[in-house]
Amino acid sequence: MLKTEMRNPDTYKIAEMPTCDIIRIINNENANVISAIDKALPEIEKACDATAAVIENGGKVYYLGSGTSGRLAVCDAAECPPTFGVPYDLFNGIIAGGERCMFKAAENAEDDPYMGVDELKKRNFSSNDILIGLSASGSAAYVISAVKYARELGAKTVSITNNPDTELGKTAEIDICADTGPEVITGSTRMKAGTAQKIILNMISTTAMVKCGCVYENLMINLKPTNKKLRKRMIGIVVEILHCTEMQAEQLLCENNWNIRDAVQTKGDLK
Secondary structure (H helix, E strand, O other), X not given: OOHHHOOOHHHOXXXXXXXXXXXXXXHHHHHHHHHHHHXXXXXXXXXXXXXXXXXXXXXXXXXXXXXXXXXXXXXXXXXXXXXXXXXXXXXXXEEOOOHHHHOOOOHHHHHXXXXXXXXXXXXOOOOOOEEEEEOOOOOOHHHHHHHHHHHHHOOEEEEEEXXXXXXXXXXXXXXXXXOOOOOOOOOOOOOHHHHHHHHHHHHHHHHHHHHOOOOEOOEOOOOXXXXXXXXXXXXXXXXXXXXXXXXXXXXXXXXXXXXXHHHHHOOOOOO
């Protein structure tokens, strides 16, 4: 039996526990996520470097999964453009069953071995791109067939699973397994497994963007002035880099179409 489908012996009596014990045991189990990811760091490093290399060579990043994995894929892809100022088609999140499944589950979608491939074809996925397939069980046909297709094209492929020795892990070039073990609620991989996948996606996208020059020191240098909060943050970044006043920073940004990089370069402090 898959570890993620096993019963957790520490939670057999969870339905009888007081609230304080329920949340304590959930928190204790979540602590195990970090140690599981720590063991997977060597493969995560390979995935980060592969993703950065694809982007630097003009390729795109595709995340693909079903259920919770698919929703996490879509979320991380959607958050990269506003954070790093990259085009919206650089990171692509694909969920089995389509956009509607972000809000209403379609549990049978993961069993379709053709739909994932069709989605990649529709998006003109090529050998220049990278596919990161996510499946807690590592057995979702939707994801496995898509990864196989990507490998046949000669594209880079990564798997993110929560069970060792899975078919998906054996199919991908880089196999990231965060072995989070049995869930608090048996089989509910939206819990520890999902948390681990979210952290790993954050690591991959953030590290790739850092390596591609989208971060200066630890500052979001490519922010866009899409709301009041972000304009204030942009002013703060310019102040931090140039050690000027907020008024001077705002003036520089206004003179440079609210482009932080251009505003700072006028002073010669940013390469």
